[in-house]
Amino acid sequence: GENVEQHPSTLSVQEGDSAVIKCTYSDSASNYFPWYKQELGKRPQLIIDIRSNVGEKKDQRIAVTLNKTAKHFSLHITETQPEDSAVYFCAASRDNDMRFGAGTRLTVKP
């Protein structure tokens, strides 16, 4: 089955700085790559996703890039704010078989 690796496991940045989280996947047939944010005590919620026919997608301060050849994708958060502090999960999906990375705990220091 698909194997998704996510780095780093923890990330601490100063407010206003950028944060980058990277993921790799093993199944070249995976074609959907969502990113979820999970705040403490809450359910994961989708923040951005990208499909295999697209190389980059941006939504305000959040962007995701996909390199299909290298089988890796990344989440970029610019101008970080304290409310961005949470655990972020990447995932790779093929035919609705969705596997997640281990998560990155992002802390934004004011």
Place this chain on the structure above:
Amino acid sequence: DGGITQSPKYLFRKEGQNVTLSCEQNLNHDAMYWYRQDPGQGLRLIYYSQIVNDFQKGDIAEGYSVSREKKESFPLTVTSAQKNPTAFYLCASSMLGGMNTEAFFGQGTRLTVV
């Protein structure tokens, strides 16, 4: 709230007992999932189902069983064969189609086995 409901939120069971976690959705989604969340290990797939009366094992299916008798419901049974059942369990659902789509999560059930 979100259209997918897990119950109960907290569950306590004695070791050796089977326990069933409920997951119901009113989003008309075909696909449903069960994940287990442990600290530092992310979300690990237990089972998923794309259609009624059919389901597939994920990475950690041993000690768990599921059923999908109705499109809206995907209950998970944690059996006595599961060696370390204490964890946070998340159910999710998504649409099917030519391309994968967003998965919506329930609020989770925290199971503690004593």
